[in-house]
Amino acid sequence: MPELPEVEVVRAGLEPAVTGATVHAVTVFDERSLRRHDGPSEDFVDRLAGRGILSAERRGKFLWLPLAPAVLPPKTKEIGADIPEKGRFGAVAPQSPSFSETPGDSGAAEALVVHLGMSGQVLLRDRDTDDRLTRIRLDIDHPQHGPLRLNFVDQRIFGSMAVDTMLPTADVPGGRVPSQVAHIARDPLDPAFDDRRFYARLAARNTGVKRALLDQTLLSGVGNIYADEALWAARIHYAQPTGSLSRARAKLLLAEVRLVLAKALGEGGTSFDAQYVNVNGASGYFSHSLNAYGQQGTPCARCGRPIVRESFMNRGSHFCPFCQRIRGQV
DNA sequence: CCGGACTCCTGGTTGC
DNA sequence: TGCAACCAGGAGTCCG
Numbered sequence A: 001m002p003e004l005p006e007v008e009v010v011r012a013g014l015e016p017a018v019t020g021a022t023v024h025a026v027t028v029f030d031e032r033s034l035r036r037h038d039g040p041s042e043d044f045v046d047r048l049a050g051r052g053i054l055s056a057e058r059r060g061k062f063l064w065l066p067l068a069p070a071v072l073p074p075k076t077k078e079i080g081a082d083i084p085e086k087g088r089f090g091a092v093a094p095q096s097p098s099f100s101e102t103p104g105d106s107g108a109a110e111a112l113v114v115h116l117g118m119s120g121q122v123l124l125r126d127r128d129t130d131d132r133l134t135r136i137r138l139d140i141d142h143p144q145h146g147p148l149r150l151n152f153v154d155q156r157i158f159g160s161m162a163v164d165t166m167l168p169t170a171d172v173p174g175g176r177v178p179s180q181v182a183h184i185a186r187d188p189l190d191p192a193f194d195d196r197r198f199y200a201r202l203a204a205r206n207t208g209v210k211r212a213l214l215d216q217t218l219l220s221g222v223g224n225i226y227a228d229e230a231l232w233a234a235r236i237h238y239a240q241p242t243g244s245l246s247r248a249r250a251k252l253l254l255a256e257v258r259l260v261l262a263k264a265l266g267e268g269g270t271s272f273d274a275q276y277v278n279v280n281g282a283s284g285y286f287s288h289s290l291n292a293y294g295q296q297g298t299p300c301a302r303c304g305r306p307i308v309r310e311s312f313m314n315r316g317s318h319f320c321p322f323c324q325r326i327r328g329q330v
Numbered sequence B: 001c002c003g004g005a006c007t008c009c010t011g012g013t014t015g016c
Numbered sequence C: 001t002g003c004a005a006c007c008a009g010g011a012g013t014c015c016g
Helices: A004-018 A041-048 A195-204 A209-214 A224-234 A247-266
Strands: A022-028 A057-059 A062-067 A089-092 A110-115 A120-125 A134-142 A146-154 A160-168 A176-178 A308-312 A315-319
Touching (some): A004 A057, A004 A062, A004 A120, A004 A247, A022 A041, A062 A160, A062 A176, A110 A120
Antiparallel strands (some): A022 A089, A057 A062, A134 A146, A308 A315
């Protein structure tokens, strides 16, 4: 499942290809991938076609491409024209000859927001390459790299694309994020992440520690895999009450979260089969480094006792019953 | 505030 | 070989 490291790999892979590019054409093959877009497919296409892309940004598991202001007259729209397979909507806008590259996202009023959900991928391709299960296709023109294609592939359709308005953020002066991302906390690899605020909010919670780790409003980017890995590394049971964590233990946990995220990032993310790939379609290698997630039945790397999988929060929780025990105070 | 239940969803895998 | 049941869970919403 794409979590922070996987999304960051995608962002970093996309950045050089999209920064300064112009959206040439947008094709929506499956409207369900626009569930988070406020409006019909035609609106999504209209607001995207012809726009310049300023950069590639990320917070937690959310990825977005800030858009240059629309400078073109109303776009030509071709409903259902030349769309293969299940294609229903399409639009082609004349290429903007006057788009001037503006690094960063300052001034952007809108952005293309991408969430990969459970199975989403953004594949960077040549203009003539199609991918199976592509739900949305963006053809872009880049001043240096020429014509390119972004295929948004998503088997389970839990992911989405949306054109969204940018809002000022309260947590950093001058910062702006898409409205859909406004409620998401900064992620623990963000230099502006506030450790003390995290400890205070964690201590104020009255819930299990894994539930807190998965709460994207507390800290973002951590999903089921890295939650289990960080808890294993910190030797904390997933249901350990947050209020029972000492400050030292909370610090250890946050440090382990950062460590596992950074390590996975360094290895290109985690992937099983072909569910997660980078923009070139290659898999990450972190799955070889997992100590807890998916390791049920195999010996704990610390104590040798078998890792256990329990159902918690409608998902699997993997842990060592010996190393990670619920205690009164930890 | 908390947590459980429910919803979205489908291709690959498993089991008969 | 064929087909149905099963499985993975991020995130939002609703409700007690």
